[in-house]
Amino acid sequence: MIAYILRRIVLAIPVMIGILFLTFLLSRLIPGDPCRAMLGEKATKAVCDAFIERTGLNQPIPVQFVYYFGRAVTGDLGESLRFGRPVTDMLMERLPVTIELALLSLLVATIVGMTLGVVAAYWQNSPIDAITMIFANLGVSVPIFVLGLLAAYLFAVAFKDTPFALPPSGRLQPGLIVQTIPEAWGMENLSGPPRTLLDFLSQMYIVNGILTLNWKVAGDAARHLILPVIVLATVPMSIIARMTRSSLLEVMTLDYMRTARSKGLNERHVVFRHAMRNSLLPVVTVVGLSLGGLLSGAVLTETIFGLTGVGRTLFDAITSRDYIVIQGFTLVIAFIYVFVNLLVDLSYAVLDPRIRLS
Amino acid sequence: MTTSAITTSPASVEPIFNTKPRGLWSTAFHRLFHRRSAIIGMIILGCLIFIAVFAPFLATHDPVQSQIGIVDVQKRAAPCIRLFGCPADQPEFFFGTDGNVRDLYSRVLYGARLSLMVGILSVGFAIVIGAFIGAVSAYVGGYTDNLLMGLMDILLAFPSLILAIAIVTVLGPGLINTLLAIGIVSIPVYARIMRSSVLSIKQQDYVLAGQSIGSSSRRILLQNILPNALTPLVVQGTLGIAVAILDAAALSFLGLGAQPPTPEWGSMIGQERNQVFTAPHLIVFPGIALILTVLGFNLLGDGLRDALDVRQRS
Numbered sequence: 001m002i003a004y005i006l007r008r009i010v011l012a013i014p015v016m017i018g019i020l021f022l023t024f025l026l027s028r029l030i031p032g033d034p035c036r037a038m039l040g041e042k043a044t045k046a047v048c049d050a051f052i053e054r055t056g057l058n059q060p061i062p063v064q065f066v067y068y069f070g071r072a073v074t075g076d077l078g079e080s081l082r083f084g085r086p087v088t089d090m091l092m093e094r095l096p097v098t099i100e101l102a103l104l105s106l107l108v109a110t111i112v113g114m115t116l117g118v119v120a121a122y123w124q125n126s127p128i129d130a131i132t133m134i135f136a137n138l139g140v141s142v143p144i145f146v147l148g149l150l151a152a153y154l155f156a157v158a159f160k161d162t163p164f165a166l167p168p169s170g171r172l173q174p175g176l177i178v179q180t181i182p183e184a185w186g187m188e189n190l191s192g193p194p195r196t197l198l199d200f201l202s203q204m205y206i207v208n209g210i211l212t213l214n215w216k217v218a219g220d221a222a223r224h225l226i227l228p229v230i231v232l233a234t235v236p237m238s239i240i241a242r243m244t245r246s247s248l249l250e251v252m253t254l255d256y257m258r259t260a261r262s263k264g265l266n267e268r269h270v271v272f273r274h275a276m277r278n279s280l281l282p283v284v285t286v287v288g289l290s291l292g293g294l295l296s297g298a299v300l301t302e303t304i305f306g307l308t309g310v311g312r313t314l315f316d317a318i319t320s321r322d323y324i325v326i327q328g329f330t331l332v333i334a335f336i337y338v339f340v341n342l343l344v345d346l347s348y349a350v351l352d353p354r355i356r357l358s
Numbered sequence: 359m360t361t362s363a364i365t366t367s368p369a370s371v372e373p374i375f376n377t378k379p380r381g382l383w384s385t386a387f388h389r390l391f392h393r394r395s396a397i398i399g400m401i402i403l404g405c406l407i408f409i410a411v412f413a414p415f416l417a418t419h420d421p422v423q424s425q426i427g428i429v430d431v432q433k434r435a436a437p438c439i440r441l442f443g444c445p446a447d448q449p450e451f452f453f454g455t456d457g458n459v460r461d462l463y464s465r466v467l468y469g470a471r472l473s474l475m476v477g478i479l480s481v482g483f484a485i486v487i488g489a490f491i492g493a494v495s496a497y498v499g500g501y502t503d504n505l506l507m508g509l510m511d512i513l514l515a516f517p518s519l520i521l522a523i524a525i526v527t528v529l530g531p532g533l534i535n536t537l538l539a540i541g542i543v544s545i546p547v548y549a550r551i552m553r554s555s556v557l558s559i560k561q562q563d564y565v566l567a568g569q570s571i572g573s574s575s576r577r578i579l580l581q582n583i584l585p586n587a588l589t590p591l592v593v594q595g596t597l598g599i600a601v602a603i604l605d606a607a608a609l610s611f612l613g614l615g616a617q618p619p620t621p622e623w624g625s626m627i628g629q630e631r632n633q634v635f636t637a638p639h640l641i642v643f644p645g646i647a648l649i650l651t652v653l654g655f656n657l658l659g660d661g662l663r664d665a666l667d668v669r670q671r672s
Contacts, residue, residue: 014508015508015511015512015515016515018508018509018511018512018515019512019515019516022512022516023524026524026527026528029528030528031528031530137395137653137656137657137660138649138653140652140656141600141649141652141653141656142649142652143604143607143608143611143624143645143648143649143652144608145607145608145611145624145627145628145631146627146641146645146648146649149627149631149634149641149645150634150638150641150642150645152634152635153634153635153638153641156635157635157638168635291517292516292517292518293517295517295520296517296518296519296520296608297519299519299520299523299612300608300611300612303612304631314520314523315612318523318527318612318613318614319613321527323527326523326524326527330516330520330521330523330524333516333517333520334515334516334517334520337515337516337517338515341515
């Protein structure tokens with residue numbers, strides 16, 4: 001098992017170097033004068049010379065890559081051209097927002113998707129099956145931004161003044177004050193990695209509200225996340241529902257299912273004990289692969305619902321041509337994706353012993 | 359018992375000699391027309407192609423020209439249809455007008471052209487390049503295989519839309535660059551499919567038989583391997599068009615794809631997204647068009663996969 005884990009990690013290293021190289025190319029391939037492309041047309045020669053000197057743009061390309069590589073692995077992703085802030089600081093502030101959104105969406109998508117898939121497979125060819133699959137087909141075909149805008153309209157305008165009304169944007173209602181966790185716990189003097197971790201968690205308002213026992217914040221943050229989570233969860237939910245159904249139906253035709261039935265087990269036991277575990281592997285793949293879609297979808301969802309996460313920041317960086325931020329955020333998103341795919345690979349080995357032996 | 363078997367045998371044997379054996383594609387089409395979802399998909403796509411081809415005849419207005427000063431109508435006016443009680447003193451706009459007082463109905467019709475074009479061209483580009491890379495990788499093997507597949511793994515390490523955004527950032531916004539970006543992002547999928555097909559077909563008996571009777575490798579590649587590797591590509595390509603259309607619309611929605619006043623669905627929605635609370639029709643109509651288009655390709659792709667019996671390769 002350990003050998004298997006180590007082999008997977010070693011295999012991920014060249015991919016990570018490749019990602020670093022590709023994001024490095026990103027800032028080098030911008031057409032025209034890189035300084036003016038990054039600092040704007042009005043940059044004077046003196047400013048440009050200083051900028052080129054500072055960023056090492058006058059060095060040969062391989063040397064530049066080594067510099068970039070060295071800085072990136074030590075956590076230095078440069079400074080935002082627009083805000084003059086280190087990109088790493090911006091990430092620490094905005095990544096938690098996206099992680100909270102993405103994990104909640106994945107949770108909802110997995111629970112609802114698998115339930116629907118099992119229901120559809122259990123009552124195969126019934127009206128319930130047909131309706132579930134029609135919605136699953138629609139779910140993978142709806143653009144996230146269309147769904148998001150229509151949901152915002154429905155819950156903010158059409159359902160206005162009803163109990164179903166939901167806020168269409170923002171993370172908290174105006175006037176609600178959020179303390180960071182170290183503040184609330186009276187640990188302002190804390191420093192180092194524990195402090196970084198607590199500050200990181202503080203940005204997840206639901207987690208923050210629960211940990212600081214501020215139920216008002218937790219509840220309001222959750223209310224603001226309902227629409228974004230539903231919108232972001234729709235595509236993976238539909239894919240998971242379809243995959244669970246087809247995988248379960250396939251397993252149900254195998255010989256050992258007939259054996260289980262013929263030895264007198266009741267149908268529920270056969271489905272949940274014998275079929276489920278063996279049909280889970282493709283579903284795990286889909287859940288893992290969904291994360292890429294969630295990160296892509298976060299750009300659209302956060303833009304529509306005004307959440308200041310990684311996606312929204314990336315969108316703002318694109319509109320203001322803040323190349324350093326685009327580069328840094330793309331790099332980190334790709335690394336997260338590789339890391340999750342690694343976890344998916346490892347979870348196969350846990351679920352199916354044949355994989356780690358081959 | 360035995361006599362009856364003898365008397366019925368000529369009748370049961372005869373059709374086998376009389377019917378021509380069906381080929382793979384003929385069987386596939388036969389099966390395709392027996393699947394409800396595939397038929398619905400084909401009907402949707404048929405309508406869409408009809409609309410795209412005959413857009414100039416179906417449209418009631420110029421899709422890019424503002425109607426301000428020409429017709430007495432407000433901007434972002436709600437739909438007004440005579441059949442459903444639109445007063446005679448008001449101008450008729452099937453889907454209403456947008457923020458620049460352009461006819462939304464005509465814009466949505468013309469949008470079918472762009473979405474179909476972007477979907478088909480970008481996937482076509484990805485299939486040609488991807489299939490070439492995959493075939494070379496599988497046929498040559500060794501270091502070339504490792505290098506090419508390593509490259510594909512790196513491209514696959516990015517969520518597709520994020521990589522497309524990064525590429526468009528470098529190339530600059532625009533419809534052609536969007537098309538290229540989505541094409542590049544989709545290459546690895548087809549390269550991998552082609553590679554695994556070629557690898558498995560290379561070992562099949564009929565290919566080995568071809569080699570043993572002295573067929574040239576060019577003949578084997580074109581006549582034996584390519585047609586058999588094509589089915590998974592066609593299935594994935596059909597589903598890929600749906601994804602490409604979605605991604606292109608998303609890029610346009612973010613302002614990176616088609617630029618105004620081009621009547622592209624994603625860009626139409628992106629331009630009016632802040633007006634959703636006051637003029638939802640500007641989101642609904644292009645939105646429905648997008649959903650139907652993507653649904654059409656998804657249903658057809660699923661139907662093709664079942665009809666051609668292609669197992670998904672992960």
